[in-house]
Amino acid sequence: MSKSTHVVGIDLGTTNSAIAAVDVAGGEKAAIEHVPIPQVVAPGEVDPRPTLPSFLLLPTALEVPPEAMMLPWSGGAQPGYVVGEMARERGSELPDRLVSSAKSWLSFGGVDRTAGILPWRGAEGDDEEADDTGARVSPVEASARYLAHLRATWDQAHPDAPLGEQEVLLTVPASFDAVARELTVTAARQAGLEKLTLLEEPQAAFYSFLARAGDSWRKQLRPGDVVVVIDVGGGTCDFSLIAVSEQEGNLALERVAVGDHILLGGDNMDLTLAHAVTQKLAADGQKLKSSQYRGLVHACRRAKETLLSEKPPKSATITVLGGGSKIIGGTLKSKIDREEVEKLLVDGFAPAVAADSAPRVQRALGLRELGLPYATDPAVTRHLAAFLARHGRRPTAILFNGGVMKGGLLRRRIAEVVSSWYGGEEVRVLEGTDLDLAVAHGAAYYGLVRHGRGIRIRGGTARAYYIGVESAMPAIPGFAPPVKALCVAPFGMEEGTRVEVPGQELGLLVGEPTEFRFFASSSRKKDRPGQVVDPEEEELQELAPVLADLPAGDRPEAAGQLVPVTLAAHVTEIGTLELWSSASDGRGRWKLEYSLREGGGEQ
Amino acid sequence: MSRFILAFACFFKLLFTGKLPAAAAARLPEAKKPEARALPEPKKEPEPEKKKPVVEVKPVVKPSGDLAAHHRDGALALLALLQREGRLVDFLRESLDSYQDADIGVAVRDIHRGCKKVIEEHFVLEAVMPGEEDTRVKVPAGFDPGEVRLIGKISGEPPFTGTLRHHGWRVTEVKLPTLTEGVDRRVLAPAEVEIASA
Numbered sequence: 001m002s003k004s005t006h007v008v009g010i011d012l013g014t015t016n017s018a019i020a021a022v023d024v025a026g027g028e029k030a031a032i033e034h035v036p037i038p039q040v041v042a043p044g045e046v047d048p049r050p051t052l053p054s055f056l057l058l059p060t061a062l063e064v065p066p067e068a069m070m071l072p073w074s075g076g077a078q079p080g081y082v083v084g085e086m087a088r089e090r091g092s093e094l095p096d097r098l099v100s101s102a103k104s105w106l107s108f109g110g111v112d113r114t115a116g117i118l119p120w121r122g123a124e125g126d127d128e129e130a131d132d133t134g135a136r137v138s139p140v141e142a143s144a145r146y147l148a149h150l151r152a153t154w155d156q157a158h159p160d161a162p163l164g165e166q167e168v169l170l171t172v173p174a175s176f177d178a179v180a181r182e183l184t185v186t187a188a189r190q191a192g193l194e195k196l197t198l199l200e201e202p203q204a205a206f207y208s209f210l211a212r213a214g215d216s217w218r219k220q221l222r223p224g225d226v227v228v229v230i231d232v233g234g235g236t237c238d239f240s241l242i243a244v245s246e247q248e249g250n251l252a253l254e255r256v257a258v259g260d261h262i263l264l265g266g267d268n269m270d271l272t273l274a275h276a277v278t279q280k281l282a283a284d285g286q287k288l289k290s291s292q293y294r295g296l297v298h299a300c301r302r303a304k305e306t307l308l309s310e311k312p313p314k315s316a317t318i319t320v321l322g323g324g325s326k327i328i329g330g331t332l333k334s335k336i337d338r339e340e341v342e343k344l345l346v347d348g349f350a351p352a353v354a355a356d357s358a359p360r361v362q363r364a365l366g367l368r369e370l371g372l373p374y375a376t377d378p379a380v381t382r383h384l385a386a387f388l389a390r391h392g393r394r395p396t397a398i399l400f401n402g403g404v405m406k407g408g409l410l411r412r413r414i415a416e417v418v419s420s421w422y423g424g425e426e427v428r429v430l431e432g433t434d435l436d437l438a439v440a441h442g443a444a445y446y447g448l449v450r451h452g453r454g455i456r457i458r459g460g461t462a463r464a465y466y467i468g469v470e471s472a473m474p475a476i477p478g479f480a481p482p483v484k485a486l487c488v489a490p491f492g493m494e495e496g497t498r499v500e501v502p503g504q505e506l507g508l509l510v511g512e513p514t515e516f517r518f519f520a521s522s523s524r525k526k527d528r529p530g531q532v533v534d535p536e537e538e539e540l541q542e543l544a545p546v547l548a549d550l551p552a553g554d555r556p557e558a559a560g561q562l563v564p565v566t567l568a569a570h571v572t573e574i575g576t577l578e579l580w581s582s583a584s585d586g587r588g589r590w591k592l593e594y595s596l597r598e599g600g601g602e603q
Numbered sequence: 604m605s606r607f608i609l610a611f612a613c614f615f616k617l618l619f620t621g622k623l624p625a626a627a628a629a630r631l632p633e634a635k636k637p638e639a640r641a642l643p644e645p646k647k648e649p650e651p652e653k654k655k656p657v658v659e660v661k662p663v664v665k666p667s668g669d670l671a672a673h674h675r676d677g678a679l680a681l682l683a684l685l686q687r688e689g690r691l692v693d694f695l696r697e698s699l700d701s702y703q704d705a706d707i708g709v710a711v712r713d714i715h716r717g718c719k720k721v722i723e724e725h726f727v728l729e730a731v732m733p734g735e736e737d738t739r740v741k742v743p744a745g746f747d748p749g750e751v752r753l754i755g756k757i758s759g760e761p762p763f764t765g766t767l768r769h770h771g772w773r774v775t776e777v778k779l780p781t782l783t784e785g786v787d788r789r790v791l792a793p794a795e796v797e798i799a800s801a
Contacts, residue, residue: 042687044786045680067785076784291795319713323795327693328702328710 004195006158006166007451008035009204009443010150012184014103015234015267016051016403017146018440019154021166024451032211032444034437038153039084043068049085051436052149056099056142057087058119058135063094073156081135083149092294096121097134101235102142104372106187107173107180107261113139114183120371140187147191164192169443174200174240175261178576178595199446201439202229202240203255205401208442209433210251210455217251217455220430221397226256227430228395230384230414232404237262237380239387241395251455254522257391262383264375266404269345272378273300276344277318277334286332291323300336307341308407314338342409350381350413355421358386381417388421397428403436464527465489465569465577465594466540468517469506485519485540487531488569489577501567503530508581508590511552511559518543518594529569543594550590555583563588679788680780684725686791689717693792725778731771740767 005025009032011018019035036048044067057064058081069082082090091098099118111117116136137145147170154163170193172184181198188196206229210217221227223246231238239259245252274297281288288296296318303316315337322330359377377383388395398418400411411429419427434441448454466485473481488501519540527533533540552559565581572578579592685691694714699707722728731750734740742751742763750771753763782788 038781041780042683044783044788045684045780046783047780065786067783070783070785072781072783290797317709317712319709321690321693321710321713325693326697327690327714328697328699328706331706331710331713333709 004165004167005161007444007447008154008163008166008168009199009440009445009447010147010168010170011201011204011437011439011443012103012143012146012170012172013051013054013233013439014101014236015054015265016436017054017150018051018437019150020437020440020444022444022448024448024453028453032441032448034441035154035157037084037150038072038156039149040069040071040082040086041084042086042089044070046072052084052146053088054083054100054102054146055087055091056081056083056102056118056137056145057091057094057097058099058137059090059094059097060134063097064090071152073152081145083146089294095119099137099142101263101372102139102146103173104236104261104263105139106143106183107176108372109177109179110373113179116141118142140183140190143184143187144190147188147193151191151193164194167195167197167447168193169197169199169204169447171199171201171204171439171443173236173238173261174202174255174258175238178593181576181595197447199443200240200255201238202231202242202399202401203253204439204442204446205229205231205399205433206242206253206442207445207449208438209399209430211442211445212433215455220428225396226393227397227399228384228388228418229399229401230380230405231401232380233265233402234267234404235263235265237264237375237383239384241388241391241393243393256393257387259383259387262375263372264378264380264383266402268378269304269349269404270297270301272344272348273304273336273341276340277336280334281332284334286334288320288332289323289330292320292330292332295320295323296332303336304341304345305406307336307338308345308409310408312338312341312409345407346409346413349378350410350417351379352413352417352420353379353381353385355385356389357382358389359383381414384414384418385421388418394422395427397430399430399433401433401435401438405435461489461491461493461571463520463522464491464524466519466521466527466533466535467567467579468519468535469532483517483535485533485535485538486567487527487529487533488567488579489571490528491522491525493569493571498568498570499529501529501569503532505564505566505584506581507562508550508565510550510555510561510563510588510590513547513549516546516548516592518545546592546594548592550592554587565590676782676788677779679791680782681721681725683788683791684721684780685718688721689714689719691718725780726774727776727778728772729775731773732767734767734770736767736770738767739764 005023006021007024008019008021017037019037020032021035022032023030034050036050037052038046038048039052041047041049043065057069064082066078066080069080069086070076070078081087087098088100091100096119102118105111105118105120106113116138118137118139119134151163168188170184170188172181176184184198185196206227213220221244223244225244227242227244229238229240229242238261240255241257243254243256245254274293277296277300278288299318299320303318306312306316315335318334318336320332321327324330359375359379359382361376375383395418398415400414405411415427415429419425445454464487466487468483469486471482471484475481486501486503486506489499493499519535519542521527521538521540523539524533535542555563564584566584568580568582570578570580577594579594581590581592583589682692686693691714694710732740742753742761742765744761746761750773753765754768755765757763
């Protein structure tokens with residue numbers, strides 16, 4: 001007997017993935033639990049870890065014997081690849097076989113994201129094509145394999161409640177565009193996750209904060225607060241602004257702005273330290289062997305965590321054991337002082353900058369190797385300043401997320417810099433989340449909220465949406481025909497629901513490129529679908545238009561013509577508004593898609 | 604530190620040879636029944652023959668080949684783990700003669716951290732007799748001599764009062780990794796050969 005008994009939050013991270021779950025059948029008191037993930041940690045050795053490193057290793061049989069990558073539940077099958085800790089560790093020695101940052105590739109429009117392009121070999125890959133026998137996968141396939149692993153481990157632990165039948169909340173960066181979201185859904189479906197809802201990571205982190213704060217959230221937050229979520233992970237950095245309000249006792253959150261997906265994170269810091277230590281070692285006449293480099297990066301990560309903590313020691317010792325079997329003889333030793341770390345990491349990654357500073361852009365060469373668009377300016381604070389300046393909303397509180405933010409010194413510095421931008425007035429830092437696991441935890445909590453548990457959060461769209469309809473009237477030179485706004489989705493329309501738009505037939509232009517205009521209002525709460533308003537006079541905001549070339553399809557004779565249609569709107573669970581136009585005579589159906597999360601709040 | 608090493612030495616000697624180090628064993632009263640305080644079974648894939656050893660307590664009977672291999676693999680996996688995380692085998696196999704104490708100290712900090720991580724992640728340890736060492740403690744009537752070792756001149760019946768010299772260690776939980784088939788566990792660490800790119 002299998003049934004849906006759990007709400008499961010999955011954080012599919014760029015460098016680490018995590019699961020949290022709650023047994024909704026287990027009564028009101030059931031707690032959200034973090035789910036450990038068994039994975040191959042060494043050849044033939046499977047052990048649970050708190051997270052699944054998002055790495056996929058595709059070795060040849062000469063590099064890693066296939067039996068070394070078997071999973072106990074695979075029934076002796078040899079998949080020929082491995083994900084998780086062993087993939088990350090062994091993969092650092094086999095960089096050409098290692099898929100990393102698949103999620104960043106998923107959101108990178110510069111490549112075909114469904115083609116087998118990973119491990120990325122850049123321009124040189126093509127030259128070696130002849131003797132290159134290694135397997136490659138698409139960013140979607142890599143993501144699907146991480147999710148399939150999570151599903152397999154879950155199913156092992158919960159044979160009566162397989163993950164495919166549970167309610168899954170999968171998080172994506174708020175900066176993901178509609179395509180990246182769709183591809184994430186494709187990967188999840190490929191991994192067998194059926195009951196899926198996407199949730200944005202900063203929102204999930206926020207829910208985690210709310211879950212931990214409980215009813216005391218009112219002590220830390222007030223209606224009218226604008227919270228900037230600063231999420232710095234291993235390889236990426238995301239900012240968003242969330243506005244908090246209270247309506248009839250319900251907490252209402254609205255994501256009002258999203259920054260770009262910046263490829264900059266904690267790994268950059270570890271490499272910075274490793275680079276500095278390598279130079280020190282060289283100056284001391286100690287030579288680092290390439291087999292010791294990984295040990296050095298690990299040692300630097302530990303030193304970083306120690307020296308950035310709230311009460312750091314004066315210095316940390318860096319030891320790298322000998323690479324060969326003679327470890328004492330080969331041991332390298334160095335030291336990093338607190339001041340050095342402050343200079344390299346705090347000043348390097350979070351310098352005190354002015355509110356109007358912008359990330360430095362390195363002069364680009366005319367020709368450049370294609371690859372992920374890594375940030376050229378390491379200063380998180382400059383990226384943040386540019387983000388806040390662009391959106392013009394003043395944050396009143398900060399919520400940190402991501403493992404890097406465990407460094408108390410970094411948190412304090414960023415908070416100080418942000419408050420300096422607003423005349424030194426303190427910007428509150430919201431406390432109490434587990435920076436590594438908050439996203440998965442918050443996603444599970446959001447699932448509970450949808451079941452009516454926990455704190456009351458208003459659901460549904462935070463705005464009413466309208467589409468622009470051109471009036472039929474005689475042409476007047478110099479005047480564009482006026483546009484009316486037709487309400488297609490009312491305020492508070494629940495995700496996953498559908499409405500028919502009543503009223504007269506409209507003419508839809510098919511067979512040639514055309515523009516569709518969208519409007520939104522957060523104050524017109526009474527408009528019903530079919531209502532027509534004047535966008536000039538009412539409190540409507542125009543959103544980014546959608547350019548579409550709807551195929552004439554079944555009716556080639558209609559190309560460039562208006563086809564009589566009726567409209568229906570569907571607010572999807574992945575945060576898009578689908579507008580379906582059905583030909584009145586039944587010959588043809590067209591879909592326009594609008595990302596509410598992307599265009600919905602930028603103004 | 605020396606106590607840690609002693610505990611460590613006992614642990615491994617016991618694990619790999621089934622005997623305590625000679626010095627420790629000399630002070631050990633005769634164990635009543637080796638099977639009496641068996642550790643919790645390590646988590647393993649279910650195996651039909653698993654029940655067998657529990658029934659056969661006669662020490663003269665050799666365990667079946669499978670079981671011996673099973674035990675051997677478990678011990679090797681733990682050793683491999685200590686080598687991987689803490690480079691323990693490298694360390695113990697290296698001669699310390701030519702190094703200064705300071706050089707050894709530097710390396711030992713790292714080895715200690717790695718091995719400690721293995722012990723903490725895979726075993727839950729607690730003191731048999733919690734309490735400050737070198738303070739007076741009471742050994743109650745009906746105590747288990749396997750748990751509390753009395754040292755010195757003992758006369759009369761418990762309860763006894765004495766000085767706690769070592770609080771003892773007990774493993775309350777063992778969380779060993781799952782081992783899959785087909786991997787030669789005797790390879791504790793593979794040889795590493797770096798191929799220079801052409």
